[in-house]
Amino acid sequence: MIRKLGAKAHIAVGLAFLVVSIILAAGFLGLIPDRAGAVRDSRIALAEAIAVSAAELSARDQTEWLAPTLRLVVKRNSDVLSAALRTEEGAIVMQAGPHAANWTLGPADLSTETQLHVPILAGSERWGRLELRFRPITPTGLAGWVNNPWVKLVAFIFLSALFVFYFYLGKVLRHLDPSGAVPDRVRSALDTLTEGLLVLDRKQTVVLANRAFAEFIGAPAGELIGKQVKTLAWASRDGGPFDLDAAPWTAALRDGEVHANHTVHLRAPDGSLHTFQVNCAPILTGGRQPGGVLVSLDDITSIEQNSIELEKAKDAADAANRAKSDFLANMSHEIRTPMNAILGFTEILRRGYSRDGADAARHLQTIHASGTHLLALINDILDLSKVESGRLEVESIACAPYALAHQVVQAIGVRAQEKGLRLELVVDGRIPETIHSDPARLRQILTNLIGNALKFTTHGGVTVTLALDAQTEPARLRIDVRDTGIGIAPDKVEQIFDPFVQADSSVNRRFGGTGLGLAISRRLARAMGGEVSATSVPGEGSTFSIVLATGPLEGVRLLDDASLRARMADDTPVQDTRWVLPASARILVVDDGAENRELVATVLGEFGLAIDEAENGQVAVDRAQDGRYDLILMDMQMPVMDGYTATRNLRAAGLSTPIVALTANAMQGYEQEVIAAGCTAYLTKPVDIDALLATVASFIGGHREGSAPLPAAATPPPPPADTAPIQSRLATQTRMHAVIGKFIRRLHERMAEIDAALAAADDNTLAELAHWLKGAGGTVGFDVLTEPATELEAAARRHDRDAATHWVSELHDIAERLAEPGSTKTCAPRPPRRAPAAPRAEPVRSRLAANPRLHPVIGKFIRRMHEQLNCILAAQQAGDLAELASLAHWLKGAGGTVGFDAFTEPAADLEAAARVADAAACARLVATIEDLVARMQAPDGNTAPHPASTGK
Incomplete structure (x- = not known):
């Protein structure tokens, strides 16, 4: 028990016993009365x-x-x-x-x-x-002993002396400097340490502090002696009160163990909060009990601040990456609709389904509008600075709301026709002919809302209504998209505007989609100062409303529905700008692609310009150093020497001739790179002929002369009236007829197996059958089976009975309409639901065929394409997927350059399939390309002869 007392208590007890001994001695000597x-x-x-x-x-x-x-x-x-x-x-x-x-x-x-x-x-x-x-x-017994005066006297003196000495020593020791027990050489060594050092006793009183800690506190080390450590400005990480019971030195005194690598916070005299890494070692007494603790404090404020900054930077980078991912996902969602319109109307024109020239012109106008919209979306995808800023920029210019809505309805109309739905555009009352808004963003919002309405509508239709609310200030245009679809529960209406959210997960499984369209629409509308809202009745349909400020309407005509329709019917023919260029000008075209050089040379040659060609940067440097050219058109990615190096070498040689970069790289910031390399201007591929001519004219002194209508493209004769059967796209290949017929017969056998698997709830078998159909249907040219088979496979793997039943019904509908080559009869004729099917495959023509000067380029490509096809077939048969991918990459760019856009998509798909070693997909895509090559038509209207194939 005595050992557990402190030094002060030990001393007090000893002194008290000493006083008692003296009193007893005095009593024995008779010095105290008896x-x-x-x-x-x-x-x-x-x-x-x-x-x-x-x-x-x-x-x-x-x-x-x-x-x-x-x-x-x-x-x-x-x-x-x-x-x-x-x-x-x-x-x-x-x-x-x-x-x-x-x-x-x-x-x-x-x-x-x-x-x-x-x-x-x-x-x-x-x-x-x-x-x-x-x-x-005196009383006898224990009471007598206790009441004995001598006992009372001794007890009183002992207790009084103990009490007095204990508190007296406390006062005295507090004014003593225990640091004096530390030798000067030891103190000097402690003061040289860069980390703070404290020695605390059992009562957590400071008995020693070195110079580093004292300087941080802003007080001499001597003044810290005798202070309670709790009186220092300790704080929690957030600056609040510090729990001293959780302090590491408290724990070290309590359990007698070392506590290392703890973090505490101490506020400096200037109010700043510093962070210390603390190590505490107990000082053990002779009884192995902690009599004090040695505390070292290392200031890690700057390290922690750097860590916080790094964490913030990481969070910011993660947020930026998430924003980029969300943005790219949103844009990929938006690209599908204009691409669908472009491909759909292009296919109609390619197959010759247009009734007359006016019909074809309207299709071309829709393709052009969708392509313009698609280009705007791609520009947004490439504009990474918008993503990093966390917002999209919007503009406010004059635009025609009815025309925009009409273009969107025209583009999406193909989808409505495929589903047998009605899609109408009406005007309620009178609306402004033009408003001030962002036409690209408004088009996106309309595309999203109308596309959504069609997606979730299976019968009836969609009505787009435009109305002016002139009673508000400022005036607002309201666009309602009303459908007769499945509707939305009232408590889910607001949720659907959150990214990646749909009102019901079963809706997502049945209809697909990412749930991004509505989130995009609302964000865009709010960025434009408007709003998107929705009302809905489950089972009856939904109405999505766009409300936008019109801007000033002074001088703007208000037109009704009939007037607006009449204006849209008055199509203005596309104009061709005529240029006058100096015939004495010389231009060097540098490109490793012969077709690209020939195309540019042909276009510029029409104006009498002298054109020289170079296939790489080294040849360009050799030819251009004498300064004989007025303009150089330079591709930037070439073998031997690229355009960057060639441009720098020419500038280093003192050449001042304008150099215009031609490149397929459209990323934002790339223009600054080519300008920094020494280029004068920048054009992207595929080259826009008007942009090319305008750029060339600006550098060699040309000017505009006027405009004239472009010649109308030749329109194939209309197809037969019977539109019910679905023909394979390979039906024009006689050797494929037997394969197609066998597939149709086998399909009906497999549909019976699909029905049995669905009835037995055998999802694994159902998924396997759907997987077979997904690949086999496209292989024999029935691409219409691919999407529903893919959805059926996904539904089976999710064990979604409702969705599986829906897609099996869709497949039955399609299967009953499949027709064998040369036949218009189907297994179970039904009333026509879709656009007319192709009874025959049309020739593949170049979109540049209307220009006689490009005929040699087109003919040369056709001959080379037949040669390249032999290489493609050989690479496929040899299993050389790397060579196959390389040939597909060439075809992807070269075909579009000379106007054969039909090759772009299958070539891109073939390249991708070869890179992932998908042999089945490669075989199917090679067959598609072989079919396109067989149908290629020269500008004179004849299919050019080609060398004998070395393939299959």
Whole structure:
């Protein structure tokens, strides 16, 4: 127990015992009065005085006179219990008090402090004795010991001395400098440390602090001595109060163990919060108990700040990446609709389904509008700075809302026709001919909302209504997209505007989609100062409303539905800008693609310009150094020497001729790169002929002369009226007829197996059959089966019975309409639901065929294409996928350059399939390309002869 006391308590106890020892010694030496002895002496004196009186009275035989004296003594003296005169024979002759009961006769009959007897003499003889019975001077037993004056005195002095010494030492020690016990050389060594150092005692009082810690606190080290460590400005990480019970030095004192690598925060005198890494080691006493603790504090504020900054930078980078991912996902969602319109109307024109030239012109106008919209979306995808800023920029220019809505309805109309739905555009009252808004963003919003309405509508149709709310200030245009679809539950209406959210997961499984379109639409509308909202009744349909400010309407005509329709029917023919270029100008065209060089040379050659060609940068440098060219058109990616190096070499040689970069890289910021390399201007591929001519004219001194209508493209004759059957796209290949017929017959067998698997809830078998159909249908040219088979496979793997039933029904509908080559009969004729199917495959023509000067380029490509086809077939048969991917990459670019856009998509797909080693897809795509090559038509209208194939 004593060992657990502190040093101060030990000292106080020792000093108290020392004082008690001195008092006891004084008592033994008689230096302290003896109270008990004095009482005994007084009792003896009393007894002797009474005995003297008794002796005189006994000598005169007058002892009876002593009775009053005895009674008075007993009465007046509380210590006397009784008194008596006893004769020598032992008889009591008189007494005061119950003497007989109080007196005890012992064998020795000696006087004690409670029984005192004095002999009485009568003359020279003993007459008897006087007996006095006293109370005990001190109580007997434990109580007597406790009440003993000496015990009380010793106890009082001991406790008083202990108390006084303990607090006195506390005061004295507090004013002592324990650091004086530390040698100067040790203190100097401690002060050289860059980390703070504290020594605390058991009460967490500072007994030593080095210079580093004192400088941080802003006080001399000496002033910290004796302070409680809790009085320092400790704080939590957020600047709040610090829990000292959780401090590492408290834990080290409590459990006697080292606590390392703890983090604490201390506020500096200037108010800044610093972070310290703390290590605490207990200082053990002789009893192996912690008597103090050594605390080292390393200031890691800058390290933690750097860590926080790195964490913030990481969070910012992650947020930027998420924003980029979301943005790209959103844009990919948006690209599908205009691409569908472009491909759909291109296919209609390619197959010759247009009824007349006006019909074809409208299709071309829709393709152009969708292509323009697609280009705007691609520009947004490439504009990464918009993503990093977390917003999309919008503009406010004059635009025609009805025309925009009409173009969107025209583009999406193909989808409505495929589903047998009605898609209408109407005007309620009068609306402004133009408003101030962002036409590209408005087109996106309309495309999203109308596309969504069609997606979730299976019967009835979609109505787009435009109306002007002129009562508000400012005036607002309202566009309602009303459908007769599945509807949305009221509590889900707002949720659908969140990214990647649909009202019901089963809707997503059935209809597909990412749930991005509505989120995009609302964000765009709000960025334009408007809003997108929705109302819906489940089972009846939904209405999505766009409300946008019109901007100033002064001088703007308000037109009704009939007037707007009449204006849209008055199509203005596309104009061809005519240029006048100086015939003396010389231009060097540098490109590693012969078709690209020939195309540019042909276009510029029409204006009488002198054109030279170079196939790489090195040849260009050799030819251009003498400065004989007025303009250089430079491709930037070439073998031997690229355009960057060639341009830098020419500039280093002192050539000042304008150099225009031609490249397929359209990323934002790329223009600055080519300008930094020394180029004068920048054009992207595929080259826009008008942009090319405008750029060339600006550098060689050309000017515009006027405009003239472009010649109308030749329109194939209309197809037969029967539109019900679905023909394979490979039906024009005689050798494929047997394969197609066999597939149709096998399909009906497989549909029976699909029905059985669906009925038995055998999802694995159902998924396998759908997977077979997904690949086999496209392989034999029935691409219409691919999407529903893909959806059926996904539904089966999700065990979604409702979606699987829906897609099986869709596949039955399609399967019953498949027709064998050369036949218009289907297995179960049904009323026509879709656009007319192709009874025959049309020739593949170049879109540049209308320009006679490009005919040699086109013919040369056709001949080279037949040669390249042999290489493609050989690479496929040899299993050389790397070569196959390389050939596909060439075809992807070269075909579009000379106007054969039909090759772009299958070539891109073939390249991708070859790179992932998908042999089945490669075989299907090679067959598609072979079919396109077989149908290629020269500008003179004949299919050019080609060398014998070395393939299959």
